Amino acid sequence: MSIVGDIPTEQGPQQTGVRQVLGWLTKALALASAGALTLSLAACGKAGSTNQASQNSESADEIAFMLDWTPNTNHVGIYVAQEQGYYKDAGVKVKILPTAQAGAETSVENGVADVGFSKLSNLAAFNAKGSHLQLVFNLGQHSIARWCSLASRTDIATPKDFDGKTFVSFGSAEQTAVVQAMIRNAGGKGDFKRATSGTNTFATLTSGKGDFAGFYVTWEGVQSDLKGPKLHCFVQSDWGVPGNPDQTGFAVKASWLKDSKHRQALKKFVQATKRGYAWSLAHPDQAAKILVKQTPTAHIDPLQASTSMDRIVKDGYWTAGPGQTSISGAVNMQDAQTYLDFQYQAGSYQDGKGKPLQRAPQARDLWTDEFVK
Incomplete structure (x- = not known):
């Protein structure tokens, strides 16, 4: 994932x-x-x-x-x-x-x-x-995204060290905005290269074709813990990216x-x-x-x-807190809009003609709670 x-x-x-x-x-x-x-x-x-x-x-x-x-x-x-x-x-x-x-x-x-x-x-x-x-x-209900390098990469201690290195991705504007913000908030410039991942992102990193990538802590994070290779990961909210992506x-x-x-x-x-x-x-x-x-x-x-x-x-990734079993199925509108505003300000959204949007996408237009009640 x-x-x-x-x-x-x-x-x-x-x-x-x-x-x-x-x-x-x-x-x-x-x-x-x-x-x-x-x-x-x-x-x-x-x-x-x-x-x-x-x-x-x-x-x-x-x-x-x-x-x-x-x-x-x-x-x-x-x-x-x-x-x-x-x-x-x-x-x-x-x-x-x-x-x-x-x-x-x-x-x-x-x-x-x-x-x-x-x-x-x-x-x-x-x-x-x-x-x-x-x-x-x-x-x-809570972010599961992590931005990671191999734990063996001792030259990468904070997101600032992603500067000038190669990000394994398919080049989405959303991810570019997140990684750039993390790097800049850590004191870097936000400049990095990109490499396209194959079917196995772990293999792309271990082969040396890339330096860092995005993973999900609840699946690939578990895979890393159980089978390796070990990862050194950062959470975007710890480095100035607001909301829940x-x-x-x-x-x-x-x-x-x-x-x-x-x-x-x-x-x-x-x-x-x-x-x-x-x-x-x-x-x-x-x-x-x-x-x-x-x-x-x-x-x-x-x-x-x-x-x-x-x-x-x-x-408690799916609930209000750890150990709970009650599923609300609802969107946290504040977290959603905060993140959409961040992406809008980063210039991530374009219309069908490739032009920037005039206003940020609105979470209330993208969500209905009718079916979870």
């Missing part, structure tokens, strides 16, 4: 190949065009006749959901809701689509998926260029919400998924096992999954 591009195309050390992803997506599109989104993801159904099960299937609402990356603990609530039968209980059928090369946001905008895993700052960038996306559920959750297209049937299906989906995330926080080890079981092709390391869940619970 390397932070190598806020609007991802090819991501992460765990990612399956692009050809495999595209193959999965092609199959999903073929099924969708045939009207075959009829897979009930409830693994444990209640006893009943075949005819009754068929009637329930036909009457259920449908949601096609696209991941933003290969399955990981950010998605655990979805797979738990599947395993525990929460979607079936709610009367909604959920089809989980693997991430597309173009990204979940583009897939939602184009109608390939009804709902996609994204984050508020991504929606700001997309909508600035003419999209009409809205966040309807927010998982990330990682308000991450579910995005939909605004026009899709105009259909009352879609709104009904989305409400059922969000509420059942909230239930899945809450159960995951209350039963982290069991939730990790469900994630591994439900995603065999992702080849998730069970120890990484369980350690990640333990870290999420302990540090």
Whole structure:
């Protein structure tokens, strides 16, 4: 889940190949065009006749959901809701689509998926260029982004030491603004080179092709602790970057919400998924096992999954505080707007013609709390 591009195309050390992803997506599109989104993801159904099960299937609402990356603990609530039968209980059928090369946001905008895993700052960038996306559920209550070099790099003690070195990324304006601010607030100039990451950011750093990169502490940070290589990381808020850049959750297209049937299906989906995330926080080890079981092709390391869940619970990344299990699903509007204002002032947002926006994106326009209540 390397932070190598806020609007991802090819991501992460765990990612399956692009050809495999595209193959999965092609199959999903073929099924969708045939009207075959009829897979009930409830693994444990209640006893009943075949005819009754068929009637329930036909009457259920449908949601096609696209991941933003290969399955990981950010998605655990979805797979738990599947395993525990929460979607079936709610009367909604959920089809989980693997991430597309173009990204979940583009897939939602184009109608390939009804709902996609994204984050508020991504929606700001997309909508600035003419999209009409809205966040309807927010998982990330605290930032999980970290900016790291290998621990073996003794020449990098603070972000100031990133000056003149090579940043492994896909060159997003948002990340450039964050790294420049961190460097300058540490006393540097904010000048650095860029290198494109391959499928494994750790390998890019250890090969010497790059000096530092962005990672997520709840996944790659765990991987580093368990398997290496060890990282030396910095948190952007410690170096003058305000707000929370990682308000991450579910995005939909605004026009899709105009259909009352879609709104009904989305409400059922969000509420059942909230239930899945809450159960995951209350039963982290069991939730990790469900994630591994439900995603065999992702080849998730069970120890990484369980350690990640333990870290999420302990540090309270999805809740108001450590150890809590109550999922609000809401956006912290102050943190969101503060971060969007920072990015606007840095010149990160441009319209569809490449011109700077006249005002900062507004968090209130990118978010609705209708479906989390």
